[in-house]
Amino acid sequence: MTNSPEEGRIELIHRYWTAANYLAAGQIFLQENPLLRSPLGPQHIKPRLLGHWGTSPGLNLVYVHLNRLIRDTDADMMYVIGPGHGAPAILANCWLEGTYSEYFADVPRNREGMCRLFRQFSTPGGVPSHVSPHCPGSIHEGGELGYSLAHAFGAAFDNPDLIVACVVGDGEAETGPLAGSWKSVDFLDPVRDGAVLPILHLNGYKISGPTVLGRTPEDEVRELFGAHGYHVLWVEGDDPIPVHRRMYDAVDEAYRRIQDIQASARAKGEARERPVWPMIVLGTPKGWTGPKIVEGKQVEGTFRSHQVPLPKAREDDGERAQLDAWLRSYDPDALFDEEGRPDPAFDALIPEGEKRMGANPHANGGSRLVDLDLPPYTDYALEVPSPGRVRAEATRRLGEFLRDVFRRDDGSGDFRLFCPDETNSNRLGAVFEATDRCSVLPTRPTDEDIGPRGRVMEVLSEHLCEGWLEGYVLTGRHGIFPCYEAFATIVDSMMNQHAKWLKTTLEVPWRKRISSLNYLLTSHAWRQDHNGYSHQGPGFIDAVINKKSSVTRIYFPPDANCLLSVMDHCLRSRNYINLVVAGKQPELQWLDMDSAREHCARGASEWKWAGNAAEREPDLVFGCAGDVPTTEAVAATWLVRHHLPDLTVRLVNVVDLMALSPPAYHPHGIDAGTFEGLFTREAPVIFAYHGYPRIVHDLVHGRPNPSRFHVRGYIEEGTTTTPFDMVVLNRLSRFHLVLSALDYLPDLGAEGQALRDYCEERLTEHDLYIHDHLEDLPEIQEWTWREP
Numbered sequence: 128m129t130n131s132p133e134e135g136r137i138e139l140i141h142r143y144w145t146a147a148n149y150l151a152a153g154q155i156f157l158q159e160n161p162l163l164r165s166p167l168g169p170q171h172i173k174p175r176l177l178g179h180w181g182t183s184p185g186l187n188l189v190y191v192h193l194n195r196l197i198r199d200t201d202a203d204m205m206y207v208i209g210p211g212h213g214a215p216a217i218l219a220n221c222w223l224e225g226t227y228s229e230y231f232a233d234v235p236r237n238r239e240g241m242c243r244l245f246r247q248f249s250t251p252g253g254v255p256s257h258v259s260p261h262c263p264g265s266i267h268e269g270g271e272l273g274y275s276l277a278h279a280f281g282a283a284f285d286n287p288d289l290i291v292a293c294v295v296g297d298g299e300a301e302t303g304p305l306a307g308s309w310k311s312v313d314f315l316d317p318v319r320d321g322a323v324l325p326i327l328h329l330n331g332y333k334i335s336g337p338t339v340l341g342r343t344p345e346d347e348v349r350e351l352f353g354a355h356g357y358h359v360l361w362v363e364g365d366d367p368i369p370v371h372r373r374m375y376d377a378v379d380e381a382y383r384r385i386q387d388i389q390a391s392a393r394a395k396g397e398a399r400e401r402p403v404w405p406m407i408v409l410g411t412p413k414g415w416t417g418p419k420i421v422e423g424k425q426v427e428g429t430f431r432s433h434q435v436p437l438p439k440a441r442e443d444d445g446e447r448a449q450l451d452a453w454l455r456s457y458d459p460d461a462l463f464d465e466e467g468r469p470d471p472a473f474d475a476l477i478p479e480g481e482k483r484m485g486a487n488p489h490a491n492g493g494s495r496l497v498d499l500d501l502p503p504y505t506d507y508a509l510e511v512p513s514p515g516r517v518r519a520e521a522t523r524r525l526g527e528f529l530r531d532v533f534r535r536d537d538g539s540g541d542f543r544l545f546c547p548d549e550t551n552s553n554r555l556g557a558v559f560e561a562t563d564r565c566s567v568l569p570t571r572p573t574d575e576d577i578g579p580r581g582r583v584m585e586v587l588s589e590h591l592c593e594g595w596l597e598g599y600v601l602t603g604r605h606g607i608f609p610c611y612e613a614f615a616t617i618v619d620s621m622m623n624q625h626a627k628w629l630k631t632t633l634e635v636p637w638r639k640r641i642s643s644l645n646y647l648l649t650s651h652a653w654r655q656d657h658n659g660y661s662h663q664g665p666g667f668i669d670a671v672i673n674k675k676s677s678v679t680r681i682y683f684p685p686d687a688n689c690l691l692s693v694m695d696h697c698l699r700s701r702n703y704i705n706l707v708v709a710g711k712q713p714e715l716q717w718l719d720m721d722s723a724r725e726h727c728a729r730g731a732s733e734w735k736w737a738g739n740a741a742e743r744e745p746d747l748v749f750g751c752a753g754d755v756p757t758t759e760a761v762a763a764t765w766l767v768r769h770h771l772p773d774l775t776v777r778l779v780n781v782v783d784l785m786a787l788s789p790p791a792y793h794p795h796g797i798d799a800g801t802f803e804g805l806f807t808r809e810a811p812v813i814f815a816y817h818g819y820p821r822i823v824h825d826l827v828h829g830r831p832n833p834s835r836f837h838v839r840g841y842i843e844e845g846t847t848t849t850p851f852d853m854v855v856l857n858r859l860s861r862f863h864l865v866l867s868a869l870d871y872l873p874d875l876g877a878e879g880q881a882l883r884d885y886c887e888e889r890l891t892e893h894d895l896y897i898h899d900h901l902e903d904l905p906e907i908q909e910w911t912w913r914e915p
C-alpha cells in the first residue's frame with residue numbers, strides 16, 4: 128500500500144521541478160540577466176548555444192522524486208544518468224540542493240551564483256555539456272551511450288545499503304552494451320549487494336528519430352522486462368500533476384519492493400527464489416514544458432527538442448521573444464527570492480548532508496578507498512635456479528596469489544575478478560579454492576564453483592565485465608579484468624571513456640584518486656593453440672598507448688616472477704589504466720624473484736647472462752618485450768654468440784613498454800643516459816615485440832638514431848598452427864631475428880653468410896617438419912638456454 132501524498136506535497140514537488148527546469152534552460156541560453164529582471168535582450172544570450180534540452184525535464188523529474196523518497200526514508204541513493212547529455216538538469220539539481228556551491232565556492236546559491244552557473248555551461252573555461260567528473264555525485268559521464276546500467280550495478284555490488292537509481296534513455300537502450308546489461312540482476316545478491324533501480328526514460332525519441340521501445344506496444348515492453356527479471360512500474364503522461372502523483376507512488380512502491388526483497392533474503396541469509404526487482408518506465412514527452420512549436424514545426428514531445436529548441440534566439444527577434452515567454456512561463460520570481468536564492472520551502476525536499484545525491488560519498492569513490500590487503504607476492508616466487516631452463520605457466524602462479532587476496536578478505540568485500548567465462552582457461556582457476564563464480568540463478572549438481580556469494584564475476588560479455596569493474600572501482604573498490612587478448616578490443620571504446628574520466632578527474636581537486644583499472648591480457652596472440660587466427664589480435668595495446676600518458680601504464684612481464692611483481696604494483700597503484708600482457712602457456716622462466724623485482728623496478732634492463740657485451744660496447748642489441756618474443760630474442764642472441772663468437776651482442780628486455788618512450792611523452796620514459804646505456808647510440812637494435820611492430824617505432828621516435836631500430840612483431844599472419852610456426856609466419860622467429868641482424872651489421876663475410884644459410888635451412892626444415900609431424904621440431908620444443 129502506498130500513502131497518497133498530500134496535494135501540498137505534490138505541489139511543492141512540482142514547483143521544485145519547475146525551478147530545476149528553469150535552471151536547466153537558463154544554462155543552455157543565458158549569460159546574463161539570470162532571473163529575467165529586465166526584458167530579454169540579445170546581449171543576455173550566449174553567442175554559441177550549446178547543450179541538450181530534450182532529456183532534461185525527465186531527468187529533473189526523477190531527481191526531485193528521488194529527493195522526496197530520500198527525505199522520507201533516509202535511503203542512501205546515487206543517481207547514474209545514461210543520457211549524460213542532460214547535464215543541465217543534474218547541475219541544476221546540485222545547485223538547488225546546495226552541493227554545487229559546496230564543491231565550487233565561486234558558484235554560490237544566489238543570483239550571482241546562478242549567473243555563473245548559466246554562463247559557465249558549455250563555454251570556454253567553464254564546465255562540459257555532459258555529466259562529467261566536474262559534476263557532483265557523478266560516476267558516469269554518459270557521453271558515449273550504453274554503459275549506464277553496467278556502471279550502476281558495479282556501484283551496487285558489495286554496497287548492501289546503497290540504491291543506485293539509473294536512468295536509461297530509450298535511445299541508449301538500443302545499444303548493444305545496454306541491451307546486454309539487464310541481465311546484471313542475475314548477478315546481484317540481495318544479501319550482500321545493494322540495489323539498482325532502473326528508470327527507462329521512454330520519451331520516445333533519440334536525436335532525430337523515434338526509438339524502438341518508444342514504438343513498441345506497452346504489453347510487449349512489460350513482457351520484455353518481465354523476462355529479464357523485473358517488475359515494471361509504469362508512469363506515463365503529459366499533464367504534470369497526475370504524472371507527479373504516479374511517480375510519487377512508483378518510487379514508493381519500488382523502494383518498498385527493494386526493502387522487501389532485501390529484508391527477506393537477509394533474514395534467511397540467502398535469496399531462496401530469484402528476486403523480481405522493480406524498475407520504472409517513465410513515459411513523458413521529450414522537451415516537456417519547452418517551446419511547443421518553432422517555425423511551424425512541433426518541438427515539445429518530438430526529437431526536435433533534443434538539443435537547443437530555439438537555436439536563433441540571440442539574433443532572431445521572434446525566437447528571442449519565444450525564449451522570453453518560455454522562460455517566464457516558469458515564473459522565476461515565484462521560485463527564487465530577491466537575491467536569487469531558491470524558495471526556502473524547497474528545503475523540505477532536500478535530503479540532509481551526504482544523503483544529497485550530489486554529495487553521496489560513493490560517487491567520489493577515492494574518498495572511501497581502503498588499500499587492498501595483499502599477501503607478499505614474493506611468497507609465490509617460482510624457483511628459477513638459472514635462466515631459461517624451467518618452464519612454467521605464469522598466470523597459474525598469479526592465480527594462487529589472487530586466491531589468497533580473496534582469502535585475506537576480512538569481510539570488507541572490496542575486491543572482485545571480472546572475466547568473460549575464462550578464469551579457468553586463463554589458468555587462474557586457483558581462485559575457486561577461495562571463492563565462487565557469482566550467480567543468483569538456480570544451480571545444477573553438474574555446475575562447479577558457483578553461488579550467489581561468489582566474487583568471480585564471469586559473464587560472457589566483455590562489455591559487462593568492463594562496465595561492472597568500472598562502476599566498482601569508481602565507487603572506491605578494487606578489481607582485475609583478465610581477458611583473452613583479442614577480445615579486449617571489444618571494450619576499446621569503454622576503456623577510452625574511462626581513460627578520459629581519469630584524466631579529467633586530475634583537473635577536479637575534490638575528486639579523490641581511485642584504484643586502477645587492471646587488465647590482464649592473456650591467452651594472447653602467440654599461443655592461441657586451440658583457436659587460431661580469429662583469436663590473434665594485439666590491438667588493445669595500441670588503443671591504450673594512445674591514451675593520456677598520465678593515466679596509462681603497459682607491462683610485458685616476461686615470466687611468472689615478473690608477472691607477480693608487476694601485478695602487485697598494479698593492485699597498489701591509483702588512477703591508472705594498467706595493461707598487463709602475459710601468456711598462460713608453459714614458457715621458459717628467466718629470473719629468480721630478486722632479479723625479477725629489480726628488473727621490473729627498472730622497467731627495462733640488460734640481461735647480462737644472455738649477451739657477451741657486459742663490459743664492452745655491443746656491435747648488436749637484441750631488444751624484446753613480451754614472453755614469446757623474449758624467448759625468440761634470447762635464442763637469437765645464443766645463435767649469434769655461438770656462430771659469431773667475435774661479435775659482441777647485448778640483450779635488453781623491456782617490461783614497462785613506455786620506458787622506451789622519451790620522458791617528455793610518458794612519465795615512465797627512461798632518461799637519455801639510461802636509454803643509451805642499454806641501446807647505445809649507434810648499434811643496430813633488432814627488437815622482438817609482442818604486438819604490432821609500428822608501435823615500437825613510434826615509441827623510440829626522439830631517441831638517438833631511431834632508424835637503427837628494426838622491429839619484428841605481429842603482422843596479421845596466423846592460423847591454427849604450432850607455436851613456433853606462429854613466430855615464423857610473422858617473421859619474429861629467432862632465425863628471422865638473426866637474419867635481420869645480418870642485414871644491418873657490416874658485412875661479416877663468409878662467417879656471416881654461413882649463419883645466414885644456417886638460419887634459412889632451419890626455417891625450411893621447420894616448414895617440412897611441421898607439415899609432416901604436425902608439431903614443432905624437438906630442438907625447438909625442448910630448447911633451453913645454455914652457455915653458447
Ligand SMILES: Cc1ncc(C[n+]2csc(CCOP(=O)(O)OP(=O)(O)O)c2C)c(N)n1
Pocket residue numbers: 181182210212270271272273295296297298299300302328330332333334338413433
Ligand atoms: C554510443 C553513442 N552513439 C551515438 C551517440 C550520439 N547521441 C547522443 S544523444 C543520442 C540520442 C539519445 O537518445 P536517448 O537515449 O533516448 O536520450 P534522450 O535524449 O532521448 O533522453 C545519440 C544517438 C552517443 N552519444 N553515443
Ligand SMILES: [Mg+2]
Pocket residue numbers: 296297298328329330331332333338
Ligand atoms: Mg529518448
